Amino acid sequence: MSNNEVVMTIMATGDAPRRNWRQLVSSDASLGIALALPVIALMAAFVFVPVLITAWDSFHRVSPMMPGEPFVGFKNYVTMFSDPNVRNAWWNTWFYVVLAVSMQLALGLGTALLLNGMRSGRRWLLAAVILPWALPPVVNAMVWSWIYNPHYGLLNGLLLKFGLIDQARVWMNDQGTALVLVTLVHVWRMMPLNAVILLAALQTIPRELYEAAEVDGASRFRSLRMITLPLISGALGIALTQSTITAFNIFDEAWILAKASAITRPIQGQIYMTAFQDLKFSYGMAMSITVMLVSIVVSAFYIRRIYRETRFD
Amino acid sequence: MVSFILRGTGQRLAALLLLIWSxxxxxxxxxxxxxxxxxxxxxxxxxxxxxxxFEHYRKLLGGLIGLPDETGIWYDFLRALINSLVLAGGATVLTTAIAALAAYAAVRLRFPGRNLVFYMIVATLAVPGYTVLIPLYRMMVSLGLVDTYSGIILIYISAYLPLAMWLMRSVYESLPLSIEEAAYLDGAGRLYTMIRIVIPLATPGLIAAAILTFLGAWGQFSVPLVFAPTAATKPLTVLIPEFATKNYVDYGLINAAGILAMIPPALVVMFLNRFLLNGLMAGAGK
Structure with missing residues (x-):
């Protein structure tokens, strides 16, 4: 807390007699609590309590199809590990995470470097780059689904026109191809966010550093490795974690492109089907808890960073 | 000199590729x-x-200009468009207002548990929204809030408030304290200072928070998929994919509907890009 704030706090509350109701209400603490309470209530009702209920119910058998909610211990979790559908959905999810995160980081860094080096037109190119991120993910997925259309789609059309394939292909039938194509839609949408995060970091690097490196005869690649990357490592960490969390929770793209198809179904799709189609609530909750724990472990880095940046206030 | 020209050409080529990709x-x-x-x-x-x-657009909007066609799709589409606007608009206004007040409390007002509350709210950013869908669904059913504007808007607020608060907090922290102190010395109260002096200064941050919330709520799919089962609240993002589930997929119609759903976010990117970028950069923990 800064000195100024101490002074202000004293000014605002120091000489107020605590028992006087009107002054107590006008004091900082009461106003602060009054402003925070509705938010706490809302977040408790919609996030904290539901998370606790999810955790609790995942150890019970909860289904609208069956009466009673008996305690079943780790049964839901044990079933999960031997359920071929869940295992398949996890494999697909890990595939999305690894491919999407590496593509987003590589393309995001490339885009950020390009934008940072531009002397004119940066504003307009940046607006074009950010557009896919701003559009509704579902609409993006539908547009791409039309691009991948086996009969009249743009992808086949372009490949045929440039003679790269002899006849139109059905893209979403083969698992490997389908997973890559779903990932591509996700990358199209999420890469801009990485580019913006990295661009913001690049702009804080003083130009003199590069000039000095050039005088010393360092190549551009060496400058990138020795100056740029270390100085934007924080932003790289943030980009990495946000990409990872969103990739773990991929749903819209897979759902629109292939509906419930098992070859592309991510874990969130499996949860949706388990809970809202098979109505096995507690089994779906056990899966949700697992996804949350994996996401949190992976994002621990991000949270730590937030603390590091804010604990001196 | 040659390398300079080559570099310029390479840069232009890369920019062109990026433009085509985007x-x-x-x-x-x-x-x-x-x-x-x-x-x-x-x-x-x-x-x-x-x-x-323009026949596909006419199918979607024809009823508006007195040219309804026999399919009657325009009615469903208009309904969903209104639902999208109400849901995203309501969530945006409320989230921004609540974040503006609560973040101010978290930055300038000292009260017990202040930091704990703030960090717990921000920590929910790491909780995937899907985790709470099932208990939330049961809760909303018992409260009779499924398929209502207020129910869905409340879920949106709880989903987008953490980011908005995080952003507003960094905005308030960047404002000089001296202005508020001056207001104090002139005898202004906390509430007055906050509403009349601090919040106007934080307007760019508020716009950024509003944009991020709006884009998120406008594009939401999984929440309305579960909580907006009928035409009463179903937004465009849930309606448009339904066009494709029929035996015959009308790609012209789907793309026209998609283009219409892209217009609000595209306008934001074109006209409020500066605020959007600042918001993203602040939201990313810069």
Whole structure:
């Protein structure tokens, strides 16, 4: 807390007699609590309590199809590990995470470097780059689904026109191809966010550093490795974690492109089907808890960073 | 000199590729939406509309200008458009207002548990929204809030408030304290200072928070998929995919609907880009 704030706090509350109701209400603490309470209530009702209920119910058998909610211990979790559908959905999810995160980081860094080096037109190119991120993910997925259309789609059309394939292909039938194509839609949408995060970091690097490196005869690649990357490592960490969390929770793209198809179904799709189609609530909750724990472990880095940046206030 | 020219050319080429990658799919959707069905379903495909038609847009919006067609799709579409606007608009206004007040409390007002509350709220950013869908669904059913505007808007607020608060907090922290101190010395109370002096200064931050919330709520799919089962609250993002579940998939219609759903976010990117970028950078923990 800064000195100024101490002074202000004293000014605002120091000489107020605590028992006087009107002054107590006008004091900082009461106003602060009054402003925070509705938010706490809302977040408790919609996030904290539901998370606790999810955790609790995942150890019970909860289904609208069956009466009673008996305690079943780790049964839901044990079933999960031997359920071929869940295992398949996890494999697909890990595939999305690894491919999407590496593509987003590589393309995001490339885009950020390009934008940072531009002397004119940066504003307009940046607006074009950010557009896919701003559009509704579902609409993006539908547009791409039309691009991948086996009969009249743009992808086949372009490949045929440039003679790269002899006849139109059905893209979403083969698992490997389908997973890559779903990932591509996700990358199209999420890469801009990485580019913006990295661009913001690049702009804080003083130009003199590069000039000095050039005088010393360092190549551009060496400058990138020795100056740029270390100085934007924080932003790289943030980009990495946000990409990872969103990739773990991929749903819209897979759902629109292939509906419930098992070859592309991510874990969130499996949860949706388990809970809202098979109505096995507690089994779906056990899966949700697992996804949350994996996401949190992976994002621990991000949270730590937030603390590091804010604990001196 | 040669390397300078080469570098310029390479840069321009890379910029062009990036432009095609980012806008190509949007162009393709627009081109398809303006083509006649027989021009869409041809092989080899048409990269440009050989003949421009607005028939798909007429199907979606015709009723508005007194030209309804026999399918009656325009009615469902209009309904969903209104639902999308109400849900995203309501969530945006409320989230921004609540974040503006609560973040101020978290930055300038000292009260017990202040930091704990703030960090717990921000920590929910790491909780995937899907985790709470099932208990939330049961809760909303018992409260009778499924398929209501207020129920869905409340879920949106709880989903987008953490980011908005995080952003507003960094905005308030960047404002000089001296202005508030001056207001104190002149005898202004906390509430007055906050509403009349601090919040106007934080307007760019508020716009950024509003934009991020709006884009998120406008594009939401999984929440309305569960909580908006009927036409009463179903937004565009849930309605448009339904166009494709019929036996016959009308790609012209789907792309036209997609283009219409893209308009609000596209306007934001075109006209409020500066605020959007600042918000993203602040939201990313910069």
């Amino acid at each position: 806008l190509g799919p949007v162009y393709w959707a627009l081109a398809t939406s303006l083509m006649k069905p027989r021009d869409i379903a041809t092989s080899p495909i048409n990269f440009f509309p050989p003949e421009i038609t």
